Amino acid sequence: MKKSESNQTIKCEVESCKYNNEEGICDLEEIQVGCNCDNDKCECTDETICQSFKEDKKKIKEAGFEEED
Numbered sequence: 001m002k003k004s005e006s007n008q009t010i011k012c013e014v015e016s017c018k019y020n021n022e023e024g025i026c027d028l029e030e031i032q033v034g035c036n037c038d039n040d041k042c043e044c045t046d047e048t049i050c051q052s053f054k055e056d057k058k059k060i061k062e063a064g065f066e067e068e069d
Contacts, residue, residue, distance in 0.1 A: 015063065018056030028052055 010026035012019070019027045031052040035042040042048070 012050075014050070014053065016055055016060050017050075018054045018059070019052070 008029070010028065010031060011024055012026045013024065014020055017026075021027055031050055033048055034051045035044075036047040036049065037044065
């Protein structure tokens with residue numbers, strides 16, 4: 001879902017995400033956050049992840065990162 005006219009701002013530091021713009025702002029209207037553990041018993045906040053993430057291969061290439069086979 002793309003961002004509409006709203007006051008919501010989602011700041012993002014993941015440069016390789018296709019929804020992260022040049023200002024470090026997520027272009028999505030909303031995101032889904034989850035965890036790598038049992039969702040009902042997530043006690044380790046280091047395990048939370050943005051499930052809305054989509055990799056932008058163009059951004060990765062421009063940053064000079066190479067994919068490993």
